[in-house]
Amino acid sequence: MTAVLQAGRPAAVRARTTERASGSRLATLILLVPAIVACGLLFVYPLVRIVVVSVTEPSLGLDNYLSLFTxxxxxxxxxxxxxxxxxxxxxxxxxxxxxxxxxxxxxxxxxxxxxxxxxxxxxxxxxxxxxxxxxxxxxxxxxxxxxxxxxxxxxxxxxxxxxxxxxxxxxxxxxxxxxxxxxxxxxxxxxxxxxxxxxxxxxxxxxxxxxxxxxxxxxxxxxxxxxxxxxxxxxxxxxxxxxxxxxxxxxxxxxxxxxxxxxxxxxxxxxxxxxxxxxxxxxxxxxxxxxxxxxxxxxxxxxxxxxxxxxxxx
The missing domain is CATH 1.10.3720.10 (MetI-like)
Structure with missing residues (x-):
């Protein structure tokens, strides 16, 4: 019954519904951009930087981690x-x-x-x-x-x-x-x-x-x-x-x-x-x-x- 009703709906109505849903998803993504950027700058980048420094200084390798247990x-x-x-x-x-x-x-x-x-x-x-x-x-x-x-x-x-x-x-x-x-x-x-x-x-x-x-x-x-x-x-x-x-x-x-x-x-x-x-x-x-x-x-x-x-x- 639901499929029949969906098929019977005018094409213009279905198009407006699809466009409204797409606009809602786009607005949600736009609102999430500041939070994603802040999370990347304040949390992800510092953590990646800490990992990179720990395995590249003074030389490339896991010596700093091995020294924790040696x-x-x-x-x-x-x-x-x-x-x-x-x-x-x-x-x-x-x-x-x-x-x-x-x-x-x-x-x-x-x-x-x-x-x-x-x-x-x-x-x-x-x-x-x-x-x-x-x-x-x-x-x-x-x-x-x-x-x-x-x-x-x-x-x-x-x-x-x-x-x-x-x-x-x-x-x-x-x-x-x-x-x-x-x-x-x-x-x-x-x-x-x-x-x-x-x-x-x-x-x-x-x-x-x-x-x-x-x-x-x-x-x-x-x-x-x-x-x-x-x-x-x-x-x-x-x-x-x-x-x-x-x-x-x-x-x-x-x-x-x-x-x-x-x-x-x-x-x-x-x-x-x-x-x-x-x-x-x-x-x-x-x-x-x-x-x-x-x-x-x-x-x-x-x-x-x-x-x-x-x-x-x-």
Whole structure:
């Protein structure tokens, strides 16, 4: 019937419709030109330039990339940065998960208060937060007096990796809470009630239903915090020491002191590769979780997707 109506339309009407569609596409392309040009000049060209410099100076080849894994000092800095970023991600997830879970079960007024607590760090200057940690961690500071007076530990934190780890964890905690809350708020809590109605304990229902369904949010939060931790400069520079340099400080030192632009570019590209790998991992985990939740009812439904046995729960 549709084909008959289309054939019966006058040729002039069809021509005007085609011309209108072509004009709309042309207008869309014209509007996209400034964004494409800006993206090319501000993002694509600098990235291509960084890659070219990293493989052409001082000679053509991959020597700058090979030195990342053959130079002992650079390799230690890379490993230290990855370990610190991993530690920050784990600590933030440990603290963010119960906080985000509480935000999903509390009332609207309490949720607003918890949201305000999460957003307060965004309203505070990063320098102010880092200087506050410096005052707490300095010799004879509050933390030093507490450790020495209570536990007899004489270990000044300022200028150490644990100080950097604690400060970065505090700064990046909101970036773990918000994605987690967005995911946990989408989980139907009636699944837990159904599991308990079938005989499961609260712990087992949480472990086999709620936790697997929340894993995409856990992975997204962990990856986001990990990626942000890789490029931290101010916090390690103020609270760390030259002996505990992280990768952002190494890049700055190579640019300002050694003038090794090619080596600094190679480190930057390495960070980009790690970032893209983490993003791909996060996407694969999310897609796998989505496929598991989309299984047909004959495969066991949401309970089977979360790892529950078919039929009644023991």
């Amino acid at each position: 130079d002992g000092y650079t390799l230690r800095v890379l490993l230290r940065t990855l370990l610190v970023a991993l530690g920050v991600a784990v600590l933030d997830l440990i603290m963010a998960y119960p906080f985000a879970l509480a935000m999903t079960v509390c009332g609207p007024r309490t949720r607003a208060i918890l949201f305000t607590i999460v957003l307060i760090p965004f309203w505070t200057s990063a320098l102010a937060k880092n200087f506050g940690w410096m005052i707490l961690f300095q010799r004879n500071g509050l933390v030093d007096r507490f450790l020495s007076g209570t536990f007899g530990i004489d270990y000044p934190l300022l200028g150490t990796t644990p100080a950097v780890l604690i400060a970065m964890t505090q700064v990046l905690l909101p970036f773990a809470v918000l994605p987690l809350y967005a995911r946990l708020d989408q989980i139907d809590r009636r699944l837990l009630d159904a599991a308990q109605g079938l005989g499961a304990t609260r712990l087992r229902a949480f472990r086999q239903i709620y936790l697997p369904l929340s894993m995409p949010g856990v992975v997204a939060s962990g990856v986001l915090v990990f990626i942000l931790s890789l490029g931290f400069y101010v916090t390690p520079a103020l609270l760390g020491s030259p002996q505990q340099t992280l990768i952002a400080q190494l890049i700055m030192a190579r640019v300002e002191q050694v003038l090794d632009f090619a080596g600094a570019n190679a480190i930057g590209i390495f960070l980009l590769i790690v970032t893209m790998a983490m993003l791909l991992l996060s996407r694969q985990v999310s897609e796998r979780a989505a496929r598991r939740q989309a299984r047909p009812p004959g495969g066991g439904g949401p309970g089977a997707a979360a790892g529950l046995p078919k039929g009644a729960m023991p």
